Amino acid sequence: MAQADVQTTAGNETLLVKQMKLNIEHLYQTVGQSPDYVIRHYSRSVEPGLTAAVVYNANLSNRQAIDDVITHLFDESRPCEQERDEHLNPLHWVMAQASLIGSAAKSMNWKTVIRAVVTGDLIIFVEGSSEAVIVFTQGMEWRAITEPTTQVTIRGPKDSFTESFSTNISLIRRRVKNENLWLEMFTVGDLTETDVAVMYINGLADEKVIQEMRKRLNAIREDGILESGTIEKHLMDKKLSPFPTIYDTERPDGVVGHLMDGRIAVIVDGTPFVLIAPVTFFQFFQSVEDVYQLSDIGVLIRLLRYVGYFISLMLPALYIAAITFHQEMIPTPLLISLVAQREGVPFPVIVEALLMELSFELMREAGVRMPRAVGQAVSIVGALILGQAAVQAGIVSAAMVIIVAATGIASFTAPAFNIAISVRILRFVLMILASVFGLFGILIGLFILVAHLSSLKSIGMPYFAFNLKRGQGKG
Template sequence: MLGQWFKKVFSQQKQQSQDIEKSKKEQNAQSINPSLPHTLLLLKDQFGQSPDFTVRTLSGQPADPSGLAVCYFEGLIDQKLLTSLFEGLIHGGSDNTQSKTNPNQIASRLLESLPSGHIQIIRTEDQLLTEILSGSAVIIMNNCPFSLAVMISGGARRSVEEPSSQTVVRGPKEGFTEDVTTNIALVRRKIRSPKLKFETHNIGQLTHTTVVIAYIQDVANPDVVQELTQRLQSIDTDSILESGYIEEFIQDSPLSPFPMMIDTERPDTVAGGLLDGQVAVLVDGTPFALIAPVTFFNFFQTPEDYYQRYDISTFLRCLRLVAFLVSLLLPSLYIALTTFQQEMIPTTLLISLTAQREGTPFPALVETLLMEITFEVIREAGIRMPRVIGPAISIVGALVIGQAAVEAGLVSGAIVIVVSFTAISNFVIPYFSMSSAIRLLRFALMFLAGFLGIFGILAGLIPLLAHLLSLKSFGVDYLMPYGPFFKSNMKDLVIRAPWWAMKTRPNVKSGGNRIRQAPHQYPKGTSNRLDNMKEPEQ
């Protein structure tokens, strides 16, 4: 009901903005005026005030019939490539005097001789502006109805570093950067197959952000790819600054607190997802890529699960699910048990809890809320605070949710343990988007527990489960393979089966090609050759 209401309000706004954008596009679709001075004037008009916009005129006056100008933004191009471009232009230009007059000939000669891999012919003003803005040097020739865009983008960029938010002990240490070309390369280096496909989209009327869909042909479900493409194309906004924008625009069930796509800054996670038949979305300007479709349990699997032994991976996955339950339920269970269902606490524990509560001023609900909010404040402060004063937060934090608060008589001792353990459990969940979802739900459950006890917790959990069951991420049920039960998918869920046992890919996520590897790859152990090996002589 809430969803329908939101939809109604927002769709009206969307209709209006679409009309405006349509009219804008029509204006800009003019072709380039063959006169060089006119084009330069247009560019000056658009970028004139920017100090980084550079126009370099070659071959005499701009009004010359053989006039040639190179336009680019200083910071967006690679200086070395620019130098070699100029070298090519100057040497190539002084070659043949006769053809100077014919711009078509100049253009074709330049296309042949310029020392650059990526040269594009552009014909509209709109394209001209976009190319310059995305880091090309544009060669504009007098009396010529088109220009040449030479892709020499470069400039200061962050290099490939270890991902800061998703670290592993064992496994590749490289992470995505803000440059989508680098990111594509990082993925391509992992999957060297012509079947790995990238489809580029340009989203945002102002930002013109490059958004790339990646998938493996014959492995990914073509319907999912088509659906994703269609959803991306229907985005109509002026800016995309981060993949979070895309996620909110295209995800199923936008009102659900649960994330419907995984965000990762690890190329190996993306590659693993692609090989499972998922589809990735890379966005220029952010190191975070999106993976869809996902299920609930994907959020409890880390790439490291596949790199270390399967037994410890299975244990860790169970541990994460327990931590998920703790992080969701522990504070509310504490409230429910201490204010409603005291008979569920063992006598000795009840006595010590009661002793701690002697002389504490607030009811358990208020006490728990107080400490939870305190923790959230400390956590937020820890993220936003300048690095230099970092140590201060740990000292203050330990005082605020620690023994000092208990000794001051504000809260009971047990609540400190409850809040701390909840907090630590929350950090165990590998994906930040999932742990944030739980952070919010926890508060709702705490209120329910404070008013209705364990009955309240159940009254919260049952609708929550129903909601989870109703969710779908790009056609895949969120609780798959438990929601609809698929036995064959159990081997990579809570249990991580050994690699030699995982013959097939997960069921629904992938398309037709489900066979991953040949069967019967159980390690055979020592061969006769090694058995007969002689002991080294001493």
């Protein structure tokens, strides 16, 4: 059967036709005659008389809701309202009756109808009508709301986002009961057609940033969007950088805090991580728990995070530079102890440091990928045994084991996982510079690092600013 026989067009839109049989055949061909799409024919002889067909996906739809709709429409023994007023137009009667028990809409656009049925909605075709009634009957199973797993806090709410799009939006709206909390919908992905929502507080978010966000989302050309990380890559101003310029979180209270600071939240269907933009470098060291503590305690904890980040970035490089080029900077008793420890080590200090750092990174990655029941125990025991054995075998010195252990512990102080990854990469660069040029090489690396941070932008806003202005409104 030719496509022209079952379709009419208006502009760029493909429309339904009045022959119900042709509409059903076209729909069935469009979805590849998949067996999980159910088609049922019904008729109603009493007023208003009609012939109709319902189509739904058995794996995505709520069967109880579908049964309720079908019983309400086609049970002739049950009296229906509005029969006398709209019996001359069966489609209007079906729409009115379906609206009594659920959310319903009409459409004559094939693209709208196809998207509705593939997401779990019920489609009702009526003989003689070029429109279809869409009833919201989505009933997919989702993971329940649980405690956050990547951003754990001692004090504060214990709920986190899930893979359910509507649940994530409701968790935010439950906390911000204000008419200025606006939401805009986008569909991204040529194959997946993933729902993406942009939320912001009107009057606090900068209108220029909102327009730039719309522009970048509309410019995304991807076959599939499976996680918010794919969206994040397209929102970043500069992709070749170890530093994240988009913040991600699984905490609803954290998202609300950013919204009240004038930022924008991007919610992607199917992922529990919500994106926040624009952000600055320093905001990656702020935890939502800081707001719940006394101000002086929050400031102290935040300073400890900065110190931990500096230690994880600089400590191995400073040790290499001091041992290799600047022994005069080390107190004499400590220098004698360090030299005595390294007496039997056959490798230069840079090789020793690289071996230990790589071993630590391998154990950390293995601990993450292993089953949860044994991963933590294996990583801890492995680190202790490996470090002790390496010292006894004379491969590394005891001081190097202490340096690497302190560096690893300090790297866990950052509350954001992606900012901690950046220091794991840059640490090796500074170690190599320190082994070649000493402290001068470290200063060169830091100078380049600060210059790079100053050049970064987050959705057009300066990334290395101490804090972005709040309440720029529509200016």
